Amino acid sequence: MNAAGYAMRCGVRRGRIEFMNSVRAGQDIAYYVIVSVVLLVVLWLNRNGTVPGTDVSVAAFMLPGLLALQIAFAGAFGVATVLATEREDGTLLRLKAVPYGTVGYVSGQLTRVLLEIAFSMVLVLVPAAFFVPGLMADGFWAALGAVGYLILGLFAVLPLGFIIGSVFKNPRSVGGWGMLVMGAVVWVSGIFSPLATMATWVQILGQLTPTYWLGLGLRSTLLPESAVVAEIGGSWRTLLTIGVLLIWAIGGLILAPMLLRRMARRESGSSVAARREKALQRV
Amino acid sequence: MASHTLEQTAVVEVTDLRMRYGTNDVLHGVGFTINRGEVLVLLGPNGAGKTTTIEILEGFRLPSAGNVSVLGENPATADEQWRARIGVVLQSWRDHGRWRVWELLDHLGSFYVPYSEPHRPRPYPTDELIETVGLTEHRNKKVSALSGGQRRRLDVAIGIVGRPELLFLDEPTAGFDPAARRDFHDLVHRLSDLQDTTILLTTHDLDEAEKLADRILILNHGRIVADGSAEELAQAVAGTAEVRWTQDGQRQVHATPDPTAFVRELFDQERTAAGPFGVIRDLEVQRPSLESTYLTMVAQEQESDR
Numbered sequence: 065m066n067a068a069g070y071a072m073r074c075g076v077r078r079g080r081i082e083f084m085n086s087v088r089a090g091q092d093i094a095y096y097v098i099v100s101v102v103l104l105v106v107l108w109l110n111r112n113g114t115v116p117g118t119d120v121s122v123a124a125f126m127l128p129g130l131l132a133l134q135i136a137f138a139g140a141f142g143v144a145t146v147l148a149t150e151r152e153d154g155t156l157l158r159l160k161a162v163p164y165g166t167v168g169y170v171s172g173q174l175t176r177v178l179l180e181i182a183f184s185m186v187l188v189l190v191p192a193a194f195f196v197p198g199l200m201a202d203g204f205w206a207a208l209g210a211v212g213y214l215i216l217g218l219f220a221v222l223p224l225g226f227i228i229g230s231v232f233k234n235p236r237s238v239g240g241w242g243m244l245v246m247g248a249v250v251w252v253s254g255i256f257s258p259l260a261t262m263a264t265w266v267q268i269l270g271q272l273t274p275t276y277w278l279g280l281g282l283r284s285t286l287l288p289e290s291a292v293v294a295e296i297g298g299s300w301r302t303l304l305t306i307g308v309l310l311i312w313a314i315g316g317l318i319l320a321p322m323l324l325r326r327m328a329r330r331e332s333g334s335s336v337a338a339r340r341e342k343a344l345q346r347v
Numbered sequence: 348m349a350s351h352t353l354e355q356t357a358v359v360e361v362t363d364l365r366m367r368y369g370t371n372d373v374l375h376g377v378g379f380t381i382n383r384g385e386v387l388v389l390l391g392p393n394g395a396g397k398t399t400t401i402e403i404l405e406g407f408r409l410p411s412a413g414n415v416s417v418l419g420e421n422p423a424t425a426d427e428q429w430r431a432r433i434g435v436v437l438q439s440w441r442d443h444g445r446w447r448v449w450e451l452l453d454h455l456g457s458f459y460v461p462y463s464e465p466h467r468p469r470p471y472p473t474d475e476l477i478e479t480v481g482l483t484e485h486r487n488k489k490v491s492a493l494s495g496g497q498r499r500r501l502d503v504a505i506g507i508v509g510r511p512e513l514l515f516l517d518e519p520t521a522g523f524d525p526a527a528r529r530d531f532h533d534l535v536h537r538l539s540d541l542q543d544t545t546i547l548l549t550t551h552d553l554d555e556a557e558k559l560a561d562r563i564l565i566l567n568h569g570r571i572v573a574d575g576s577a578e579e580l581a582q583a584v585a586g587t588a589e590v591r592w593t594q595d596g597q598r599q600v601h602a603t604p605d606p607t608a609f610v611r612e613l614f615d616q617e618r619t620a621a622g623p624f625g626v627i628r629d630l631e632v633q634r635p636s637l638e639s640t641y642l643t644m645v646a647q648e649q650e651s652d653r
Binding site for chain 1 (some may be wrong): 398399401402405407408427428430431435437438439440441442443445446450454455457458459460461462505509517
């Protein structure tokens with residue numbers, strides 16, 4: 065195996081260790097649990113109503129959107145925060161100083177995000193299966209399709225994470241501005257109410273986001289066929305969904321390494337030291 | 348004979364290195380070489396250009412002009428194969444705080460596995476290295492739970508885990524207490540004895556430079572103002588040996604390039620007892636210390652800047 069491939073494998077181990085460190089940390093566990101409980105409460109409160117004009121429960125309609133939301137938060141907002149933090153504290157520089165360390169860093173991030181998403185989805189899906197009617201009506205193949213969309217969706221939102229994470233200089237501005245961007249994305253991507261019922265300009269904005277398409281794709285696999293009437297144009301637009309997500313993913317796979325390289329190139333001991341000085345002054 | 352030529356192999360060669368940030372020149376044509384197995388200390392006041400120089404050699408910063416060769420390659424364009432042969436000791440702050448000591452060292456070491464060579468197996472066995480830097484009893488501690496000195500030892504361990512041929516340390520003992528500093532000096536001595544590791548270290552601490560260096564470069568305002576061993580540097584500042592003595596109850600001081608000749612003359616005069624000379628007491632000859640040499644050189648340089 066060549067050295068870059070070997071580094072990628074070191075990165076996978078890195079991702080596993082980071083995930084386990086996170087699961088062992090009380091702070092992170094509290095975050096996972098609180099987010100899951102909030103999502104479950106929202107589903108629980110909506111378990112009885114149906115989407116107007118269909119026999120699909122509101123909870124069932126919302127669930128795929130919430131999964132898309134989790135992907136967007138872990139893949140974009142989460143990655144952006146981690147990237148900005150680890151640039152500031154010298155983690156990125158540490159990896160840059162070892163051979164093919166940045167390759168290992170990227171594969172580590174991917175592994176960590178995948179494990180994190182799988183973990184947080186289990187926390188929501190398992191309890192939800194008990195009270196959300198009509199979930200996974202089509203059984204195994206539907207579930208497989210959903211997993212496919214989730215992975216494609218993750219790769220579609222990751223570039224957002226890398227862009228936000230490398231544009232902003234420190235984790236505190238990611239927290240502020242990044243949250244604002246994420247809030248806007250969530251609002252226009254039709255997660256809580258069908259995009260078809262919203263104003264035209266919101267529909268246009270929403271269809272520019274990867275989260276809308278991810279939610280649509282997930283609904284097409286997880287909801288009964290009759291739910292399609294709640295969608296724009298009364299269609300699942302399956303090919304278009306896959307196409308849009310692929311474009312985001314491919315764009316990201318091209319752009320993310322470029323941004324990371326640019327970011328890593330500027331790292332040196334003195335730039336980390338300068339940021340340390342600044343951060344310590346603030347405290 | 349063969350080993351002699353090996354000793355003289357240049358690991359680092361720098362000629363006419365220049366660095367400019369905007370309109371501010373930080374390095375004005377710096378040039379030096381580091382030979383294999385040598386411990387070279389780059390000494391200078393804050394802002395002299397030490398960090399900029401070391402970061403250019405590490406390949407973390409692009410110079411404005413000049414030729415730099417590190418292990419036979421230009422750091423700006425060198426590949427990961429080259430990266431595997433050098434070690435950089437970084438000042439940790441709070442990175443990898445949740446990792447355990449053993450886990451982190453083992454992980455960062457694993458990147459060097461494809462670069463192992465028969466005469467230089469890479470990486471260092473993790474347990475052995477942890478023992479070398481004296482962290483055995485802290486091996487399962489979280490990095491965030493280490494004290495400043497322990498963290499620094501971990502930084503050194505990470506820097507050498509790939510068994511580097513050339514090791515860079517930038518201000519390694521900044522913020523150390525005296526005991527931690529002494530431990531660290533011992534560690535550097537052991538490292539330079541191990542497998543002919545060449546070491547480049549920056550400091551603004553004279554005492555440290557004198558203790559560790561085979562050779563010292565004094566950098567001031569982006570120029571090399573001196574290059575040699577501590578003794579050579581002291582001799583380079585000629586005419587500064589001081590002879591002090593007491594005569595007729597009066598303290599006398601005389602600066603001379605040749606204290607031996609001066610003292611001989613002094614005693615001759617005492618013996619002939621001509622003129623105002625009385626009995627000589629409390630004779631002292633003081634060779635310039637590295638400190639006074641350094642201050643003289645930095646002062647001369649600042650003088651010529653004006």
